[in-house]
Amino acid sequence: MAEAxxxxxxxEQQITKPMTIVRNDxxxxxxxxxxxxxxxxxxxMVVNFLHARYxxxxxxWHIAPRRLPxxxxxxxxxxxxxxxxxxxxxxxxxRDLLFIPENLLHSAEHMPERKFCVSAVHFxxxxxxxxxxxxxxxxxxxxxxMAKAQSSIEExxxxxxCQPIGWRKxxxxxxxxxxxxxxxxxxxxxRPAVSPFALKTFKLLRPALQxxxxxxxxxxxxMKMADLAxxxxxxxxxxxxxxxxxxxxxxxxxxxxxxxALLLTQTDLPIKAVAxxxxxxxxxxxxxxxxxxxxxxxxxxRRIAQxxx
Numbered sequence: 001m002a003e004a005x006x007x008x009x010x011x012e013q014q015i016t017k018p019m020t021i022v023r024n025d026x027x028x029x030x031x032x033x034x035x036x037x038x039x040x041x042x043x044x045m046v047v048n049f050l051h052a053r054y055x056x057x058x059x060x061w062h063i064a065p066r067r068l069p070x071x072x073x074x075x076x077x078x079x080x081x082x083x084x085x086x087x088x089x090x091x092x093x094x095r096d097l098l099f100i101p102e103n104l105l106h107s108a109e110h111m112p113e114r115k116f117c118v119s120a121v122h123f124x125x126x127x128x129x130x131x132x133x134x135x136x137x138x139x140x141x142x143x144x145x146m147a148k149a150q151s152s153i154e155e156x157x158x159x160x161x162c163q164p165i166g167w168r169k170x171x172x173x174x175x176x177x178x179x180x181x182x183x184x185x186x187x188x189x190x191r192p193a194v195s196p197f198a199l200k201t202f203k204l205l206r207p208a209l210q211x212x213x214x215x216x217x218x219x220x221x222x223m224k225m226a227d228l229a230x231x232x233x234x235x236x237x238x239x240x241x242x243x244x245x246x247x248x249x250x251x252x253x254x255x256x257x258x259x260x261a262l263l264l265t266q267t268d269l270p271i272k273a274v275a276x277x278x279x280x281x282x283x284x285x286x287x288x289x290x291x292x293x294x295x296x297x298x299x300x301x302r303r304i305a306q307x308x309x
Contacts, residue, residue: 032187038137040203042180045133049171050122050266052153052160057081057116063108067294068305069261070124071134073178074098075146075153079116083108090142092118095150097143099182101134103258119153123175124262127202128209130255133179138191143182152178201243204229208236208248216256217279222248256280257293264298265305271298 050070054077055061065084074083076096083090083098085106092098100106102124110116125133133139152174159167159174183190208225225248226236240248260278263269272283280286290298 029184030187032183034192035137035183035187035190038192041127041133041137042183044127045125045176045179046127046129047123047125047172047176047179049156049168049175050124052119052121052156052171054119054157055117057110057118059110059112061110061116063106064304065105065107066304067103067105068100068122069102069258069265070122071102071132072098072100073121073123073175074100075119075121075149077117077119077150079114080111081108081116081118082111085141088141092142093144095145095147097146097149097178097182099134099139099141099143101139102132104135119157121153121156121175123172125175125179128206129213130209131202136192137183139179140182140186140189143186143189149178149181201239204231205240205243208240212252212255216252216259217277219279220252252279253289254293257290260286260290260298261294261301264302274298 057079074092074097076092076094076098078094080091080093083092083106085098085100086104090098091111127133127136156171156174159171207228211225211228212220222237223233226233229236229239231239237248240246240251244251246254256278260274260280263274263277264271267274269277275281275283275286278286280289287297290301294301296304
């Protein structure tokens with residue numbers, strides 16, 4: 001019996017000894033002090049992939065000035081092109097990334113000395129399904145020399161063309177990875193432009209913002225939104241104006257028009273059905289508001305978007 005106890009004791013000692021060596025000598029990520037208050041945003045972020053295309057651009061290629069209801073990521077495979085993005089002019093070269101937030105005016109033209117090849121990835125990255133994360137966190141417009149992004153871009157192109165099972169879900173994951181790669185490896189490039197006060201009220205307004213997104217086709221009550229934010233209607237209007245930079249009424253109109261623009265470019269729905277799904281019962285009224293917002297009627301907007309990058 002004593003001998004058996006000795007054998008058991010020896011076996012227990014062997015079991016308690018480490019059987020593997022855990023590696024933890026990885027290169028640390030840069031400090032991201034400017035993003036510490038925004039750690040919650042990455043968990044709340046929802047990325048939706050729309051489509052990706054590879055283009056070998058002919059000498060007369062250009063992008064006329066435009067605004068799109070979605071964000072765009074451009075990756076330069078070869079050559080150079082001149083881009084105007086908002087008030088910034090950049091020369092994008094081989095292996096450069098360009099991030100264009102939603103509804104930001106942009107244009108581009110070929111630089112004729114070399115062939116120009118570029119991939120365009122259309123997506124949305126939003127908080128509360130409404131607020132563009134790229135604009136909110138001051139994402140860099142131009143990220144030079146991101147060669148490691150090329151494998152993700154090529155996989156996005158392959159998935160977008162071949163469309164195997166689960167392709168859209170995986171595409172959204174790849175876009176998420178590219179966004180987080182910039183935030184984690186080059187955090188100094190991000191410039192969040194929101195005050196600490198606005199940061200706190202974002203969370204307070206979240207139920208109301210979500211309610212708007214879920215009911216854009218219906219009549220919306222500011223009183224209902226105030227109830228969801230657990231405050232009086234007057235206080236809600238003040239908080240909304242201070243945080244979102246506009247009134248609830250103007251925000252709802254903008255979201256309806258943005259949703260309409262997205263449906264025009266991503267679906268084949270008739271314009272009347274698009275208007276109805278976005279809360280516009282009067283078609284002429286929808287046409288008038290859409291033209292005021294995007295400087296062109298819905299039919300022309302759809303036609304141009306389908307032909308462009």
